[in-house]
Amino acid sequence: MLAKTVRNPLFWLCLIGLALASVLPLWVSGYILGLLTVAYYFGVFSMAWDLLFGFAGEVNFGPTFLIGLGAYTAGILNGHGVGIPLCLLAGTVAAVIGGLVLALPALRVRGPYFGLTTVVAVLILQNLIVVFADTTGGEIGLTVPDVISIDAATNYWIALGFMGVSGLILYAIAVSPVGLILQASGQDPIEAGALGFNVAKHKLAAFCVSAVFSGLAGALFVFYMGTASVGTLVDVSVGVQVIIGAVLGGRRTIVGGVLGAVFLIAAGELLRPLGSLSTFVVSAAALAVILFVPSGLLGILTRQGQRA
């Protein structure tokens, strides 16, 4: 497998990308680093989503349910004086438990029904956060006492490192035998079951892995931002951004999610002078990619790589 990985142009592309990204703080301003830090966390959200969709064939419309559980659990505990490492752990565990509660009934159903259950989970979480405003900060948002670092470069490197490690692990799972079983279950669950694979168990496992990375990334993101709010972390529209990032970057590639997320954040920022039209233009660009290049940005890159 190692030999195959080394021969894969994608592997080298990622390595060069990471190397270039890691020396960026020497060149660019703290402002751009801040943007990229956000983009990297969104990249992890998208990669975790892609494991579930691209490889298990399940459309999770509620990635922010898992992200929000991780972020709010970590943030609230930190407000009660718990240290950052323990908060991160608790956030991850909360996301996994939440993921299990959601996945057990949701995975019995397929397609749109699964999608709906996950949307509803987000809406319920959102409502609960607003109703229990005393603990969660409600619509105003939750302020977290501790932050990981106030230095832009340190935050950037933490996000980059976390993204790199997450990408590596998620990619390894995706190309492992387990990943292949997931893919088979996604495409034809009945046949995969007939071959003796426990489809439900594998999908549940995929959901848990997705939850670990979403929850941990959500918790880390809170300690980077110093705040958590429904609009920035839980809202359905945030989930939409995660999904668009993954599809735009190239589904079934895991690492494509990072490209998609960076594209979305960068495009949104570059087009800021357009005011309220910027989101319109970004969405139109994303729609054009979906219509004309369904394999995503990474699809274009690797196809050119093969030709060269």
Added chain:
Amino acid sequence: MTAIQILIDGFAISALYALGATGFTLIFGVSGVLNLSHGALMVTAAVVAWAASSEFGLGAYAGAATGIVVCTGLTLATYGVVVRPIDKSRAIPPEEKEIFILTGTLLWGIMIQEFIAYLFTSNAKTVMPIVEGVVTIAGVRTPWNQVFTAVVCWATIGLLWLLVNRTRTGKVLLAASMNPRGVTLLGFELSKIYVAIWLIYGVLAGIAGVLLGQFLGVSSYSVGPLTASAFSIVVLGGLGSVSGSLIAAYVVGYLETLTAYLVSPAYRTIPALLLLVAVMYVRPQGLLGRR
């Protein structure tokens, strides 16, 4: 007194939910498409009706008509620009068409939403009502507008029922939903049938949007919640089942009204969401859905 008020308020809001979800479920039933730009289409109808009637001074009737016409055009554009190209695309594997249509219509909805916000700001707008004044029903003072909304919603649903069950066009549509290939073999062009069904859907979404704009008012922020509520009503009723979504609309409408009156408006949507989750545990195919 409160009981009657809940009955009346709940009836009107539920009728609006029912009409709002009917087009959505119709499209899914016939062509298997979940159109996530649904809320954006309804909001377009309402905002255009508001602009035409109040800003350009066309008055209530012409304003409402403009809203419905523009919404219908935009609905046909949704089919032509987003749904059909994805459906025909050779580069997208068949088992992934669904996610592409979902993502595509979602982006389309966001584009419409942002464009409306750009043209007309994201402030809430209330469409000029066609009827004004109040009427006393069983001792409860009710705005005529509320009665009008309920009547038009049910009349539209009734007309749709007649169209589908009593006309030749309707029978072809029904047949297409059951067996698309069979209909093609009988010499009907499937693409024409799809255009017809999207046209009907556009009119339904337009009427629902204008009524919503008169009754509660809308803003570009309503896009997401409107799509989500249509989606949950349709799933609660059973995907593709029109009668199921009518029942579900009333269950959700009354549950929300009861909660708002008896508990607190802040908790309004929570019981309906919990009910939805409970139904999915017990009966994942929804109330009247087929598996």
